[in-house]
Amino acid sequence: MMDSLSGITAFIQVAETRSFTEAGRLLEISSSAVGKSVARMEERLGVRLFHRSTRSVTLTTEGELFLDRCKRILSEVEAAQMELLDLSANPRGKVRLSVPIQNVLIMPVLAGFMRAYPDIELDVDMSDRMVDVIEEGFDAVIRTGAPQDSRLMARKLGGYQLQLVASPEYLREHGEPTHPDDLIGHVCLLHKFPATGMIERWPLRIGETHIEPHLSKALTCTTMDPLTYLAIDGVGIACLPDFSIRQPLADGRLKVVLEDYTDHTGNLWMLWPASKQTAPRLRVLIDYFKDNILKG
Numbered sequence: 001m002m003d004s005l006s007g008i009t010a011f012i013q014v015a016e017t018r019s020f021t022e023a024g025r026l027l028e029i030s031s032s033a034v035g036k037s038v039a040r041m042e043e044r045l046g047v048r049l050f051h052r053s054t055r056s057v058t059l060t061t062e063g064e065l066f067l068d069r070c071k072r073i074l075s076e077v078e079a080a081q082m083e084l085l086d087l088s089a090n091p092r093g094k095v096r097l098s099v100p101i102q103n104v105l106i107m108p109v110l111a112g113f114m115r116a117y118p119d120i121e122l123d124v125d126m127s128d129r130m131v132d133v134i135e136e137g138f139d140a141v142i143r144t145g146a147p148q149d150s151r152l153m154a155r156k157l158g159g160y161q162l163q164l165v166a167s168p169e170y171l172r173e174h175g176e177p178t179h180p181d182d183l184i185g186h187v188c189l190l191h192k193f194p195a196t197g198m199i200e201r202w203p204l205r206i207g208e209t210h211i212e213p214h215l216s217k218a219l220t221c222t223t224m225d226p227l228t229y230l231a232i233d234g235v236g237i238a239c240l241p242d243f244s245i246r247q248p249l250a251d252g253r254l255k256v257v258l259e260d261y262t263d264h265t266g267n268l269w270m271l272w273p274a275s276k277q278t279a280p281r282l283r284v285l286i287d288y289f290k291d292n293i294l295k296g
Contacts, residue, residue, distance in 0.1 A: 005077065008070045010037040011049060015067050018057050091280040092119035098131045098141040099124060101223040104244050105293065106142075113288050120281050128223050130195045133271060139282050140272040142289070152271045153278075155286055158294030160241045162203050162264040165254040169234040177237070180204045180213045180261050187236030188215040194222040202239045203264035210263070241266070243294055268294060 013023035014034060024031040042049050049063035059067060099106045106126070114122065125131065125138070133141050134151060147154040166176075170187075177183055191200040199220060204211050218236055221227055224244055231238040232253050248254040270286050272278070278286075 005074075007037045007041040008073060010034050011041060012067065012070055012074065014038060014050065014057060015059055015063065020057065090119065091117060091284050093279065093281045094121040094123060095139045095281055095285055096123040096137060097125070097285070098133075098136075098138050099126055100142060100144075101126050101128050101225060102241075102244060103225060104247075105241075109289060109293050112292060113285065116288065117281075117284060120285070128194050134273055138272075139279075140270055140285065143269050143271060144266050145269070146267070147269055147271055149271070151274055153274045155270045155290060157268040157270055157290055159265060159267050160243050160294065162239050162262070162266070163242055163245065163256050164202065164237055164239050164258050164262055165231055165245055165249070165256055166237040167232055167234040167253060168255055170231075170236065171255060171257070173234075177257055180206065180211060180258060183213050183215055183237070183258075186216065187218040189227045189230050189236045189238040190215065190217055190220045191224060191227060191239065192220040192222050200239070202262075204258065204261050205263045206261065 010023060010027060013026055014020055017023050017026070020031040020034045020038075024034045027034065038049065045062075045066070047062040048060050049066060051058045051060055099110075110122065110124065113120075130143075131138060131141060133149070142157070174186060175182075177186060192198065193200060199215075199217070201212060202215065204213060219227075219230065224240060227238040228240055228244055228248070230236065231240070232248055237257065245254055249256065270289055272282060272286070
């Protein structure tokens, strides 16, 4: 394809300058290279494009017809290049995105992105299930945990911690646990992974040893937002990511418990299908989330 475009460009320059030497000067290649390029094109087409003599170069009838078509081809190529450059400067189009059900975390960033890039259409799947990025046709997904699929590119958006929290009202009524063993007598609000049905382990340790105390399964839920609501409402103790409870902790609706026994650090990742080129609309989305999520 590119060889054909180079040949077309060389042909047009010779046709307009009536000189292989001048065409070579304008293209910054040798006149012999121009001549060979035109000769290869004539061989592929099976016609002569120029009448050549020691004094002049003129177009044949076939060459005149071909020149008109070639100018139109180059004009279309230049228009396509300008369109792509414009897309880079002003991204637009549709991005299909899968994000976890974390309204406090995700919605402010989505709102800000929509204001910053009004020409980009977002198709958002808000779900805690582990989607298949490629098979389901997503442009990008946000996930926790280290990426393991070699077909995907990954960018770390930031870190977070899980914390055990309860409302002051709950702690006044049931007492505040001071040791992981105390949890056996408390109402525990547990997160269940939707893909596996497994209960998420609370990140508790004694010294250097991670432990798994017996937790009463008063309630299990596949999303975090209901657990946050129930903890604030004084129903029980929940293990929640710090980014989802900053405001309730700041205004006193929630209190951290067993902080000295909690040990957790996690990361949030943006993943997208690996390819040689990332579309401008996707590139600005990745950059925007990197710059704005987990910054509160």
